Amino acid sequence: MNLSRPFILRPVATLLLSLALTLLGTLAYRLLPVAPLPQVDFPTILVSASLAGASPETMAATVAAPLERAMGQIAGITEMTSTSSQGSSNIIIQFDLSRDIDGAARDVQAAINAARSLLPSSMKTLPTYRKANPSDAPILLLALTSSTLDKGQLYDLASSKLQQRIAQVQGVGEVSLLGSALPAVRIELQPQELSQYGISLDTVRTTVANATTNLPKGDLSGDALHWWIEGNGQLTQASEYRDLVVAYRNGTAVKLSDVAKIYDSVQDLYVAGYYNSQPSVIMGVTRSSGANMLSTIDAIKAQMSVLQEMLPPGVTLSVAMDRSPTIRESLRETEGTLAISVLLVIAVVFTFLRNARALLIPAVALPISLIGTCAAMYLLDYSLDTLSLMALIIATGFVVDDAIVVLENISRHLEEGATPMAAALQGSKEVGFTVLSMTVSLIAVFIPLLLMGGIVGRLFREFAVTLSVSLLLSMLISLTLTPMLCARLLRPHDSQAGATSNRLYRGIERVLDWVGRSYATSLAWVMRHKRLTLLSLVLTVVGNLYLYTVVQKGFFPDQDTGMLMGQMRADQNTSFQALHPKLLAFSKLIQQDPDVQAVLSATGSGGFGSRNTGNFFVLLKDSSQRKQTATQVANRLSMAAAGVPGASLFLMAGQDLRMGGRSANATYQYSLQSDNLDTLRAWTPKVYAVLRKLPQLTSVDSDAQSAGQEVKLVIDRKAARRLGLNVEDIDTFLNNAFSQRQIATQYQTLNQYYTILGLAPAYTQVPSVLNELFVLNGNGDPVPLSAFARIESGNAPLSVAHQNQMATSTIAFNLADGVSLPQAKAAIDAAVVGVGLPTTIHGSMQGTAKASEALVASMPWLILAALLAVYIVLGMLYESWIHPITILSTLPSAGVGALLLLLATGTQLTVIALIGILLLIGIVKKNAILMIDFALHAERERNLAPEQAILEACRMRLRPILMTTLAAFFGALPMVLQSGGDAGLRRPLGLAICGGLALSQLLTLYTTPVVYVYLDRLGTATGRLWRGRRPSDPARENR
Structure with missing residues (x-):
């Protein structure tokens, strides 16, 4: 059966089909979204809660813990981390990749509602949530500066006008404001005056809260007219508070201004932000899960002129940091690499064919396959990113292979005297199965990767599918368009005539003839020393095992964003x-x-x-x-x-791909977890001190900050009771005095603002002032704190971290030069054992380190799965147990070459390099398929002996093998040589492919025929016992 025949005989239909594919691909290319990497975000939700004045421990125990318990029952959570600091708790919930983010958000809202009764009653607002990960790098930073407004007014503009407008842009996950706080009226009380008048802090709080209200007042409605009732119950400026009467003493009104300083300020005095050393309010924009980064940035920048018009004169909104130029430049570099690869592959083909007509055929097939792939990418909702473009770069060396095999076989028939039409029909028929075998077996390499779960499987699924689609299109074009063009464009003896008329062509031909003769001579020697050749094959297998153990391993190459x-x-x-x-x-x-x-x-x-x-x-x-x-x-x-x-x-350096929900000050993380915070605080410094001394680690840092100074008020309850006070009175006094308590809300058109109560700065700077303060008892008598309490100093954490509801401290680190993560992990484990941690503390790798550990553990299994998939596919295609082994015997040398080049260049075996090794499985076996297919055909059709058949196959298929290997080599070479922002991401893939091809090309031309002969003998021997041996093998039946 000749699949190519109808396409050869119908050139118009074939050309129109190719043209349609090209047009669809061109249109799809223009519509494809652009991104740095495929969209592989873990569905992540941030839950935020605040309680003014609460310590980190209080926030962790009373706010974070109840919320974590409620949300811990949600299905699909892979990681839940929280950080509680003064007055705030942030909980990051990361879900499995298969979990729908909207459904997860509904579950989180339900959990918040369920935990409501367990939260402190003093919380003014319920916890809120957003579908975003605050640990992700912002995609856009905007700076708001002014020469006329203060930072509180700037923050108000950002919060009231800009933040909501930007948050409404499609793809925006969160807009956070840094550098200042909303305007507020601050009331700074003077304790001595309050004590003199016998006025408690809570009296002031109640007076102010009752003096500024915004309750609905109803309406009046008559027979003909209607009126709304409004009043002036709300105070909005500091000047309006000064004349409030707090109490009467001896018939004289005590005004608020008599006991306090009242002024317009901001809610939080301890905040600052700068843009190039200029005071600024910073707006950080992160994208929502699954949103396209560049589309989101472009949509925000399109609104910049509108946003600027919303601001008063003297206020400037600037784009301080924009990821899109770097991403686009990286993609332009990758596209440039793709163009260079295409040119190099065409140059390789031209070197071997030396005929303009013949060159035109693969030169047309190559872009059609690549452009047509874009149509499939668009239908699959893929993006034009670094990995998909890398797939197209690699495809340049692959997709031309099928056309070369078909073209070379048709050219051989032309040289033997056949007409172009007859040569096209016969040549395409002979290699149709070969092309199918090469393509299907190469795609089989990606089957384990497509089935792989987790971040690696999701990340490289787009790469694998893109490359597989381009290979399928290449096969389709090589069996349709290529033979049709051969029948119309090629002429008998054209190549020979061209070669003899040009000195360069004659020189190339002499070189190729010399290579052919040298190969034939050396192959004859190898066939006389088969055992020595088999020994070299065994050594390459051992070399793979050794090199795999010594090469440095990592997770993902560092990017330059x-x-x-x-x-x-x-x-x-x-x-x-x-x-x-x-x-x-x-x-x-x-x-x-x-x-x-x-x-x-x-x-x-x-x-x-x-x-x-x-x-x-x-x-x-x-x-x-x-x-x-x-x-x-x-x-x-x-x-x-x-x-x-x-x-x-x-x-x-900022990275597009990050693992885990907790940020750190180094690349890798080692986490200590315990159900007892005090125990964890005691042992974390010991582990940190030991890890800092390890030579395998650099930049060691711990997020455990437990040495903050704490002032503890130890209350004598009996003495307090005797003086007419209870603990609640004392806590209320301290809360009013030191927690920057929000005691009133001002409702305005665009926003809401608070009135903040506290003591004057002179009473909030050193612990000794506590001895100067008085608490009013029920009789209105001032009682000094020192009369019923003593002050003790101690240490307290500045923040409390949880992971999966356990108290956690994280030690971050980088690797020293020449140290791999497994080596560092072994050193860490040994050091931690030496510390003698109690059984209640558990240490483990987290984040990138955890993902890298999982990848290193799965690497051998992934390679074995790819080999098994290829073996199954080849066995089905050839209906043989033996021949697939012959084909796979070409792979050890490729692995040695790839690992050697990675070692020589100091490049880690990351997931990118692993993909290169998997690709080598598909590339290198093509050489064996070209040989074995021809040898089997010679055995069956011409009754040749196996050794004679494989020797003739090696001689006849040498040029197409060299062409396909060099095409793949030069297609990957630009990724090795080029520099630029994302060159470090592309280089490991290029190194693995080029190193594997260079060595395997040299060795497999000799090992494959030897293995073929030995396994053929084994197949013949076992075939006599295997009753189901193939009846379509007359060569073996006659031997």
């Missing part, structure tokens, strides 16, 4: 007043670096950190304008920042 993220951390007892200058010092230091384009920094509660930390976002110049990668710049800046006393700076 043009952005750095990091954190400044001061000493744990540092106040905001002392922290602020350090934040500015770090900002100026970073801004002066020649590789930095912009720097944004924020500190305080608005910066999602504890009081001694600050967040940094650094935008680097384009990779073409700097000599170092983002990681190198980050390391250099971190070292330079060591000159700032009392604080440390941790910077890392």
Whole structure:
């Protein structure tokens, strides 16, 4: 049966079919969304809760723990982490990839409602949730600056006008505001005056709360007219509060201004933000799960002019950091790599064919296959990203193979004297099964990857499907368009005439003839020393096992996204007043670096950190304008920042792919978990101290901050009771005095604002002032705190972390040069055993380290599964137990070549390099298929002996084998040689393919015929015992 015959005989239909495929692909290419990586986000939901004045331990116990217990019953949760700091708790819930984010959000809302009764009654608002991961890098940072407005007014503009408008853009997950707080009326009480007048703090709170209300007042309705009733019950400015009467003493009104300072300010005084050292309100935009990054950024930037018009004069909204230029530049580099690969493959084909007519045929087949793949990508809702473009780059060396095999066989018939039409019909018929075998067996390599779960399976499914579609289209075109073009374009003896008329052509032909003669001579020697050849094959198998154990392994190559993220951390007892200058010092230091384009920094509660930390976002110049990668710049800046006393700076290159919900100051994470927070706090510093000494680790850092100073008021309950006080009275007094309590709400058109109550700054700076304060008892008598309580100093955590409801501390680290993660893991395990942790504490890798561990453990199984899949497919195609083994015998040398080149270049065996090794399984076996297919045909059709058949196959198929191998090699070579932002992501794939092809091409040309002869003898011997041997093998029946 000749599948190509109807297409050869119907050229118009064949051309129109190819044209339609090209047009569809071109249209789809223009419609494909653009992204840095395939959309593989874990469905993630952030739950936030706040309770003003609560300590981290209180937040963890009374807010985070009840919510975690309620949400821990939701199906599909893979990880739940929480961080509780002063006055706030953030819980990040990460779901399985198969979980629908909207359904998960409904379950989270139900869990919040179920936990409502367990939450503190003093919480003014219920916890809220968003479908976003705050640990993800922001896709866009906007800076709001002004020369006329203060930061509170700027924040109000951002919160009331800009934040909601941006959040409504399709794809936006969260818009967070950093650098300031909403305007507020602050009331700073003077304790001495209050004590003099006999007025309690709670009296002031109640008076202010009752003086500013916004209750509905009803309406009047007559026979003809209707009136709404309104009043002036709401106070909005500080000046309106000053004349409030708090109490009467001796017939004289005591006004609020007599006992307090009232002024317009902001809700949180301990917040700061800067854009290039200029005071600024920063707006960080993260995308929602599954949203396209570039589409979201473009949609926001399209609104910039409208947003600017909403602002008053003197206020500027700037794009401080934008990921889209870096992503687009990376994709342009990848597209450039693709174009170079196409040109190199065409050059390889031209070198062998040396005929313009013959060259035109694969030169047409190649772009049609690639362009047509875009149509399938669009239908499958894929994006044009780095991995899908890498698939197309690799496909350039693959898709031309089928056309080369068909073209070369048809050309051989032409040289033997057949007409173009007869040569096309006969040649395509002979190799149709070969083309099918090569394509199907190559696609079989991806079957285990397509079935693989988790982040790796989801991430590379798009890569595998894209490459498989291009291979299927290549097979379709090679069996339809290619033979049709051969029948119309090729002429008898054209190649010979062209070759003899050009000196270059004659030189190439002489080189190819010499290669053919040398190969034939060396092959004859190899066939006389078959056992030695088999020994070399065994050595390559052993070499694979050894090299696999020594090569460094990792998870995902580091990307250069043009952005750095990091954190400044001061000493744990540092106040905001002392922290602020350090934040500015770090900002100026970073801004002066020649590789930095912009720097944004924020500190305080608005910066999602504890009081001694600050967040940094650094935008680097384009990779073409700097000599170092983002990681190198980050390391250099971190070292330079060591000159700032009392604080440390941790910077890392931003990555598009991150694992786990908790952020850290280094790449890898080791987590300690316990059900007892005190035990964990006691042992974490010991483990941290030991790990810091390990030579295998660098940049070791712990998020455990348990040395914050705490002032504990130890109450003598009997003495307090005797003085007319109870514990609730005392707690209420402390809450009113020190928690920045929100005692009233001002409802305005666009937003709501609070009135904040507290003591004057002179009474909130040192613990000794507690001895100067008085609490009014039920009789209105002032009672000094020192009369019934004593002050004790101690340590308290600045934040409390949970993971899966257990108290957790995380130690982050990077790897020293030349150290692999398994080596580091072994060193960590040994060090932790030496510490002697109690059984109540459990240590484990988390985040990227955990994902890398799982990948390393699955690598051998994934390779074995790919080999088994290929064997099954080949066995079905050839109806043989033996021949698939012959074909697979070509693979060990490819593995050795790939691993050797990775070792030589110091490249880790990451998931990208693993994909390259899996691809080698499909590439290298093509050589064996070309040989074995021809040998089997010669045995059956011409009754040749196996050794004679395989020798003739090697000689006859040498050129197409060289062509296909070199096409694949040069198709992958640009990924090795090119530089740029994402070159580090592409290089491991190119190295694995080029290294494997270089060595396997040299060895398999000799090992395959030897293995074929030996296994043929084995097949003949077992065939006599196997009654079901194939009757269609007359060569073996006659031997």
